[in-house]
Amino acid sequence: MSHIALLLAKAAGWFSRALGRGGGTTLPGMILLKLRPHTLHEMAQEFEEIIVISATNGKTTTARMVSHATHESGIPFVANTSGANLPSGIATALLQRKPDEKYGIFEVDEAALPEVIPQLEPTVLVLMNLFRDQLDxxxxxxxxxxxxxxxxxxxxxxxxxxxxxxxxxxxxLGSLHQNVQFFGLELTDYGSETISHAADSLHCQKCDSPLNFQQVTIGHLGHWECQNCGFHRPHPSFTGDKINLKGLDGSEFIAASKTDSLEIRLPLAGIHNVYNALAAYSTCSTIGISATKIQRGLWTVSAAFGRNEIINFDGVELMIMLAKNPAGANQNLKTLLLEEENIHLAILLNDRTADGKDVSWIWDVDYEMIIDRIASLTISGDRAYDLALRFHYAGFPATSMHVAPSIQELLNHLKSSINIGGRAIVLPTYTSMLDLRSGLNKIGATHSFWEEK
Incomplete structure (x- = not known):
């Protein structure tokens, strides 16, 4: 039965790709789990090290960073690089495992995590953040x-x-487990003393009193304490300090542990990617990867699909920055403000299952912060007119917006309205990002997302 299940699952992936119905990133795993429900647990027994990474934002990029450093170390590993992070996607990745791959690096959807953990029994579990996302x-x-x-x-x-x-x-949650290490950013000029109106975790988990924040970096992340019961931010074992954000060109910081410190240079922009890199540094240090390999792995990592990804389209540079919830969208906008020039901006909003049907979250995105820096605004996606209404109330002139109902119309408009050599920033939700990349893939501008390495 085991051999037959494996053959059927692998065949399903081959047919999916051959028929052009997708990359076969989930269907093989769905079939395998249906035929052998305990297959994740069974296959996990063959690993020496299993690393699971979960968060609302940043898990794909962080898993990519850890994978890159692991590769630099010459350690064979298997990972769900396509971003298929439900049990079916993990099972599909395990189907592709080679005999010498004794390390597994898996990003896991935050809702699926409690189901996956008992099955994979990871040696290392990395939890990065929790933000409001897909309420439905x-x-x-x-x-x-x-x-x-x-x-x-x-x-x-x-x-x-x-x-x-x-x-x-x-x-x-970390205080509930004995074998825990924390990471966090030191005080930085990029932080704020003002809490965003869209911040989430503002009350003490122990006594429910309001938290006091000395610094806020993203949403509710920062330096905090409860003045009622005394619960406070734990002292991190791994820290990020001396942060230098270089606009859209990347970032630098000093990562330090109890035993050493390391200058980290990233080709990825924004303080959110500093958090991702610090999580990757903490993880790699924990599993024994050397500092030089971590440093090189992070410096040479490329953007995951749709996450600070740059695609050249007929002489126009498209920088795609996934924006799927208030915390992530606001952080992307703050990163754009680091640039001196005005911005050609395209925003894509869908409301499909993988995005969440409720798009009311766009009213918690502070688009107002960037209104004066927009050179042109193009709006697209299934819920483009909801987004246009949001910008109308933000004070952006309706006559200056361009609504492109389809991806092809979006690409045509960007091509005609931006000079060759120019750049457009694209902020899509998840499925609209896949639609955009599919359109670009059809004209040979980029690879399919399931071909990620």
């Missing part, structure tokens, strides 16, 4: 926190837990 699927943030709490309480002591100390909810 995940429910309120407290629902996910409670499910993660139950998951962590059931972890074996041998599981190494790596947690972002700057996230108050995650720091509390």
């Amino acid at each position: 699927r995940y429910g309120e943030l407290e629902t996910t926190i409670q499910k993660w709490k139950e998951m962590i309480e059931s972890l074996p002591e041998t599981t190494k837990l790596i947690i972002n100390a700057d996230d108050p909810a995650l720091a509390y």
